[in-house]
Amino acid sequence: MTQTVDTHSEKSARPGMPHVELTGFEVLSEEERALQKGLHKFAREVMRPAGIAIDKLTAEESVAEGSPYWEFMMTAASSGISFDETDDSVPPEVLARVQAVAVEELGWGDAGLAVSLGVGAFPAMLAQRAGSQELVDLCQGKLGCWIGTQPDRGSDGLMLYPQERHASAAQGNKGNLTARVQGDDIVINGQSSAWVSNGPVAQVGLLTIAADYGDGFFDAEGHPHGVEVIVPLDLPGVSRGKPLEKLGKRALPQGEVFFDNVKVPVRFALSREAGYWSGHASTWSSAGVAMGQVMTGLARASLEHAVEYVHERRQGGALLADHQLVQYRLGNMARKVETIRAVARRATDYTFLSPSKHPYFTAGGKVTCTDLAFEVADEAVQLFGGYGLAKEYPVEKLFRDARAARIEDGENHLLSMKFGYLTSLLHRNGTTRH
Missing domain, CATH: 2.40.110.10 (Butyryl-CoA Dehydrogenase, subunit A, domain 2)
Structure with missing residues (x-):
């Protein structure tokens, strides 16, 4: 008697779950993971509640003495969060990686507060880069x-x-x-x-x-x-x-x-x-990469809220997450988040490592990151349906924050035009014709 082998038995090997980090499909070092874990806790427990509270205030109330904004800034200062990129003991490729991981977590917490922290440190950072101790002291604290x-x-x-x-x-x-x-x-x-x-x-x-x-x-x-x-x-x-x-x-x-x-x-x-113009170009390059990092975090937050919601909401007798169309939409969102992260990391590496950085490239990266982040936030609102328009749900705020980023730090159509102009210059100068 011949025995048939069931190749589809429960004992058959199946692929396990892939390795993922908080930041998706990548592998972090132990040091990077520890940094990420600490900042994620700060973003979850401090930044998000503060950002939500400030969002409900008028602009004048938000900067008044004792407001949640100032409470947040005091907490951030006492937590030792800094944007120092001048540590000569750390290789620039390591600093680039650390900044990208760190700022993504801050953007995940609250994009507005992340930008406020970053630009708050900008004069001090540029003073350090210029090597002027007088200006470093002037900006200190x-x-x-x-x-x-x-x-x-x-x-x-x-x-x-x-x-x-x-x-x-x-x-x-x-x-x-x-x-x-x-x-x-x-x-x-x-x-x-x-x-x-x-x-x-x-x-x-x-x-x-x-x-x-x-x-x-x-x-x-x-x-x-x-x-x-x-x-x-x-x-x-x-x-x-x-x-x-x-x-x-x-x-x-x-x-x-x-x-x-x-x-x-x-x-x-x-x-x-x-x-002046070369100095301005260098300054702008440094500023531009941060927006991509922040918006990576915002897009990731939008995706996470959407995934959680579709595993709670039922339609047609099944969870939204079990509908193939919803799975397709989640796949598109996740793909865009991974793309945003990849572009932001590449722009960061280029700016830290290039002997001749250029802001029109980082501007092009900013356009990609902010446009895609807006698309992810928009789809999150769509998946929430009517709830996505309600202020009591988080995706409404993420949508508004994402929309602002397409104008902030340079309007996206204009920045795309500048990247196109740079592309033409490279061709005319023979740089791209080898």
Whole structure:
């Protein structure tokens, strides 16, 4: 008698579950995992409750003394969270990896608060990079902001090359906030836009503005001169507008800063004259990668909420999670989250390791990350159905925060155009033709 072997018996080997981390399909070192675990706990227990509480307040209430915003900032400071990238004892590839893992967790907690922490450390970080101990001491322990956009100079300030401006424009745009370099002093006048992150609360600012060194604001090609300068915001002549009421990232205070003959020494400049545009490009590169990291966390949070919900909600006699169409939609969301993380990590590595970084590349990465994160948040709302529109459920806030990121740090269509311009430059220069 012949015995038939059942190849589909319960004893047959089947694939087990893949290795995954909090950050998806990757393998972390023990050190990275420990860092992630600690920051995840902070994000879950401190950031999320604070972000939800601030989101419900008016903009002025959110920055008032004793508000949840200030409670959060005090807790973050006491927790030792920092954005130091100047530790020479740690290889840059390790610093890049650590920053990407860490900032993703902060973005998972609350995107607005993550940006506030990051930009809060930006002047100090740039002072460290410049090697100015005086400026490092000046920024020590102070909340910072980056002042680049102005009412009449938003995208204009992001044009690194004269050829980018419109053909009908005789020269560039110096904007509403400018500096005049007079001897050993820099004198600043004008106002920022209302979109300066941490503008209402910052104690020190990094200003990226047009400058006149004695021969006017424009060079022979009509391109504006500029200066990057660190300015204490308690100087005479500095004042603030009202905190901005806005759609998303309400946990991130934003508002105008005004300057009336504010004077700082030239030695407070990080880049100026012939070195301004390359300095500005380097600064912008560092800022751009953080947005991708933050939005990786937001997209992951959106996916997690959606997965949890479809395993609770029933339709047609079965869990939503058991419907094939829902599985397809979850697969698309998960695929996008992994794509966002990959792009954010690549942009981070490039910025930390490249001998000649370029912000138009990191800007292109920012577009990919924020556009896809918005798509993930939008699909999370859709899976929640009517509940997704209700403020009592978390995906409504994630959707608003994701929408803001497609304009924040450069409007996405404009940044895509800049990446296209860079692609053309590479071709014209023969860089891509080997």
